[in-house]
Amino acid sequence: MRWMLRKCTKCGRYTLRTDKCPVCGAPVKIPHPPRFSPEDKYLKYRYMLKKRAGILRRDP
């Protein structure tokens, strides 16, 4: 399923329109922006490693 639905920023309705809400005319946005980039995964992994390393290194 492709992300064709947009969500109104004002009334929260879902619509197929990409420019504005058919109900109240407010701008619409993509409700769930795609966050499945390999770079993001890699950064998250690196962050976890960094965090663990930081915890292991720092002795309060």
Ligand SMILES: [Zn+2]
């Ligand atoms: Zn609306």
